[in-house]
Amino acid sequence: EVQLVESGGGLVQPGGSLRLSCAASGFTFSSYEMNWVRQAPGKGLEWVSYISSSGSTIYYADSVKGRFTISRDNAKNSLYLQMNSLRAEDTAVYYCARDAVVPAAGFDYWGQGTLVTVSS
């Protein structure tokens, strides 16, 4: 069974940092492209970042570029999101999401999300 389990969320002050993790199981993690998607309280979905299966290709939303860093450790079946210079508008549930095995087929598995709250 495919499982994605996020962790690392919590309360952080504006300007602070946080590192999110996503532990993957039930599939060959190293073969899949991965993403982070966030959802502010009561709002819609916002794609945050993408990383290719090898980690060689990375994309970011403009809203986080220069502040967030996506990475992965295929040996540990883990995806990460390092978040620096956090702002109140970064408050959201952060989901890791797997690109479907079929090319260009959306995100077929999502984690349950981890809540990040940026507040003083």
Place this chain on the structure above:
Amino acid sequence: EIVMTQSPATLSVSPGERATLSCRASQSVSSNLAWYQQKPGQAPRLLIYGASTRATGIPARFSGSGSGTEFTLTISSLQSEDFAVYYCQQYNNWPLTFGPGTKVDIK
């Protein structure tokens, strides 16, 4: 950035009725469009990809159509478990973008 819009924002439907949700892209995304369903407190679930292909395990009452800039998600006969928020997403261009969602609630 490709801007996705969805209409209506809220759709009130009786169980057993048909629901038609629209999604529009600010420029062509070919058929690189997905639909997701999200229920309160849950992660989104992939329903449709490639504009019209049902994801694994998705009931046949869900269907998608369209290409280019205009897309439609149809739920042929609403079941109680279908009341949720539906999002479209384009994955033709970076950055990937989602529509604001359509909430389908009980009439």
